[in-house]
Amino acid sequence: MTYVKWTLFGLIALIIFAFFHYNLPQHDVVRIVGTYQERQDLGDWTRVFWASPDDQSATLTNRDVQFIQAVEVDGDPMVYRNEDTGWGWPPYFKFDTASLQTEADDLKSTREAPKWAVVTHYGWRSELFSIFPNAVGIYEVDSPDVRIIPWVNIIILTMLLLIVLTIRAMLKQFKERSIDPVLEDVEEAWDEVEARADAAGDEVRGVWSRFMAWLGTFKGKPRK
Known part of the structure; x- marks a missing residue:
């Protein structure tokens, strides 16, 4: 999967480079x-x-x-x-x-x-x-x-870089404010579910152990 990911990134980067290389003066x-x-x-x-x-x-x-x-x-x-x-x-x-x-x-x-x-x-x-x-x-x-000096290219690429960095910062802020808290709540809820499942399992195992122990009391008793 690592090779597929980097190949995909490489193709995207190549397409972006070709687009700007063709269209910029x-x-x-x-x-x-x-x-x-x-x-x-x-x-x-x-x-x-x-x-x-x-x-x-x-x-x-x-x-x-x-x-x-x-x-x-x-x-x-x-x-x-x-x-x-x-x-x-x-x-x-x-x-x-x-x-x-x-x-x-x-x-x-x-x-x-x-x-x-x-x-x-x-x-x-x-x-x-x-x-x-x-x-x-x-x-x-x-x-x-x-x-x-390709001033037009410098200005366009600089503005594009600023736009990309601004969008990246906005997405990062949105993730920290909206997505991360939801993921934390989901993780806490999942941990609680796992804890309850473990407690229920322990209770079931305890009941099963007591049941087996009760059955063990019948072993060795003489038949009438």
């Missing part, structure tokens, strides 16, 4: 090399990794999606999708796809004369399943060595 320092638009099929299970910015998109099996091509500092390629999130999840309230695509076009550069930019995005990149992170912001920086 991430920042990449990249060089923009191109933009393009391509029609994407949305009929399979990977639809969950594409935005649904309006009611109409929920009924479409394919649609045109804009993409931003980039190269990371270490030379690895990266491709971002550029979709509005609208009022849906995750709550980035992004409505400026066209403006973001224009900013990306303006930041295009070559290897010989690079322009570096920070792309803020959420989501994952998977070449196997054709999954792309969604760019939600972009701005130019002077150097690829820029230091980025």
Whole structure:
């Protein structure tokens, strides 16, 4: 049971980590090399990794999606999708796809004369399943060595931790005030029942002993 318990805890922790890793904003320092638009099929299970910015998109099996091509500092390629999130999840309230695509076009550069930019995005990149992170912001920086502090993530995770600790304290207080006294009463009542049962058992054993002793008085008596 110990292995089952820790396996279950591990799976829950992994799911929670994956949820926040996918939805919280991430920042990449990249060089923009191109933009393009391509029609994407949305009929399979990977639809969950594409935005649904309006009611109409929920009924479409394919649609045109804009993409931003980039190269990371270490030379690895990266491709971002550029979709509005609208009022849906995750709550980035992004409505400026066209403006973001224009900013990306303006930041295009070559290897010989690079322009570096920070792309803020959420989501994952998977070449196997054709999954792309969604760019939600972009701005130019002077150097690829820029230091980025994820203030949004720090604030969100800190608030979440405070909420969890508050709920934990409330549950602990509720347990001490409401549940523990009931359990103590139940335990006392059970102890009393056991004590009465033991006393009744002792009484029964006493009666049985006296009965057996009385029967013993007939042993050895001569028959008439």
